[in-house]
Amino acid sequence: MTDRQVLIAGAGPTGLVLAIWLTKLGVPVRIVDKLPAASSTSRALAVHARTLELYSQVGLTEAVLEKGHKTPGVRLWVSGQEKASISFDTVGQGLTPYPFLHIYPQDEHERLLIARLEALGVRVERGVEVLGFAETVEGLTVRLKGPDGVETTAAAAYLAGCDGARSAVRHGMGVGYPGGTYRQLFYVADVEAKGPPMNGDLNLDLEAADFLAIFPLDEGRRARLIGTVREDEGLDLDKLKFDDVSDRAIRDLKVEVTKVNWFSTYHVHHRVTERFRGGRAFLLGDAAHIHSPAGGQGMNTGIGDAINLAWKLAAVLAGRAPEALLDSYEAERRAFAVRLVRSTDQGFRLATAEGPVADLVRTRLVPLVLPAAAKVDDWREFAFRTVSQITLNYRHQPISAGRAGEVHGGDRLPWIAPSPENGGRDNFAPLARMVWQVHVYGEASPALTAWCAERGLPLEVFAWSPACATRGLKAGAAYLLRPDTYVALADPSGSPKALEAYFARVGIRP
Incomplete structure (x- = not known):
């Protein structure tokens, strides 16, 4: 299984979410953490709306809401x-x-994630530290030191560095961590x-x-x-x-x-690493970016990193996407991290600046x-x-395309609240499935319906309502959703030709 296994270094929220998503997607994982036990204290507290939306994919949302x-x-x-x-x-x-x-303290949050991961059959290996790694023809060889001090090696297809601001994985990649x-x-x-x-x-x-x-x-x-x-x-x-x-x-x-x-x-x-990917190694969470607590963005951003990378690794390991798809992880997440550090820095300096002015x-x-x-x-x-x-959003990125109404490829799909006009349906409910799918608001053409059916691509058709127009959707347009619920393609014509061309360009088989 090691030819498909992802080794995750670090069992904070970022590493645990990555392990849960990969496991649910059928990817074997091994997760290690150099600490002998999970932390009982934490600074991270906020769980934002976008994280709660994404957590619904693995049934975590209600548990978080009940406990926080x-x-x-x-x-x-x-x-x-x-x-x-x-x-x-x-x-x-x-x-x-x-x-x-x-508000849900990180230490309590971690305990919930650990329990969910164990229910999926994966346990965190404690007291295990990454010492270094090297790429081979078939994958990676990772050097580990166990709790007994004995050094071993492990084979893996990919290595995910979720090991914090002093990341051993980042050190092994040899990339800088500029900032201050x-x-x-x-x-x-x-x-x-x-x-x-x-x-x-x-x-x-x-x-x-x-x-x-x-x-x-x-x-x-x-x-x-x-x-x-x-x-x-x-x-x-x-x-x-x-x-x-x-x-x-x-x-x-x-x-x-x-x-x-x-x-x-x-x-x-406040730092952002120069690269989020080095061959078969990736950086996520505090290993890739760290910033002020303004807005409570840190933990949520690491979780977003994990979900962005998980479906891409799963697609590549399943042979449904080219290796080049993994480059989009850095393109999408580093651009956001740079913007986030800049904006939180401004707010933080205002709140803590000294002097009469x-x-x-x-x-x-x-x-x-x-x-x-x-x-x-x-x-x-x-x-x-x-x-x-x-x-x-991931607008203007390599795997984002098109615009229909006010919604661009790369955007989060607008939420349409259940109402009598749309038959009481919640358009986020189908997103719980971590699969490619197409949404149409209004009527789907017979050609699109047939094309999706032939390829086993789920097609969700929602009644048009005033809320759809308010949220910027276009009647009859086709919105192709990625497994992480972001819009990959927004096509105003609703034609299957646009979807066919998109998948051919990015080389993905949904």
Whole structure:
């Protein structure tokens, strides 16, 4: 089986999702992690709408929603006063089945993913470290060191580096990791507390000297605090405890911490590796890109990397696509990572900048501008689309083509909520199958129907409704969906000739 096996280094959310998707697609996997046990603490918290949409492919969405905390909105505070609030429910209504921010700590998230992977018959091999690898005629030979210190070799068709910012796989590929590290030291504390901000929303406090984010973990009891450490207070940063950090923001917000479950400090980096692929080795998640916590994008982006790569590896290993398809992983995901690091860097610098001008912008200008912007429908929708990652697209990439209505090849398929006009059907329901499929909104031509039937390509026809027009779809057009639910081809004519030409060009047999 090693001629088809994918070896995954790193059992965080990125590596676990990759292992689950590949296993569901029939690809044998081996997943190793150098840590002796899964982490019991974490910084990543947000599970965004796009991740929840994709999780429905493997039946994870409901489990995540049951275990986490649905966060209906965000509130902005300055000097102990609430200055602005935005409701996610209102902003995201009609855009996605999940119009909210979902808080689910990474350590708990990992335990769920591990359990699901074990139910599929795959266990994480703990205490196993990647030392190096070399390509052979048939695949890869990977050097491993086990928990007993003994070195062994393993054969694999491909190697996926999901092994974090200090990735051994990236080191073995010999690629750079340009970027930098922010000067500020941050802390994260898992606490039980009470007070006005323990309201179930995400609460952000922008002070002249401090930054504090309060992420709710339940309805008003547990929260995760993320804030800055003031380095001008003569603290021993190597032995820092929660009692040592500046409590000005906490005190102004009248947050009374009754118990500290755990506390740690960290520096924030912003980097994107030069290459995401080197022959048969790939980089995903923090091994490929790392950025500020602004917007809670990190874990979701790594999960997106995994799902993008999984179906492509499966297609190539099954002989249904050329090796060149794998180049599209880097083209699509690196372009997004570069944009993401740039945008989160701008927001992060605004929230944490120091000096009188920065203080004025953060504590006076932002509280004035944000409430006004929040009243503008287009701005609210843009903000939600961006943070939730539903606006992420692969337009102008090698395997994206066409345009029908306002939907381009490479776009996420717009969600059409069930309604009487469309017979109560949810157009996302068929996407649970990780297969190529064609969607038509309106009427499909007999030629297209026959062509899809001859090739065993699922054809889903939905009644036309006003919502279809609102979301930019074109009546009678053919939308070819990839196994990861993105539009591969948008053809306004709805003709099978366009689909035939597309598959011939990219060399894929669905």
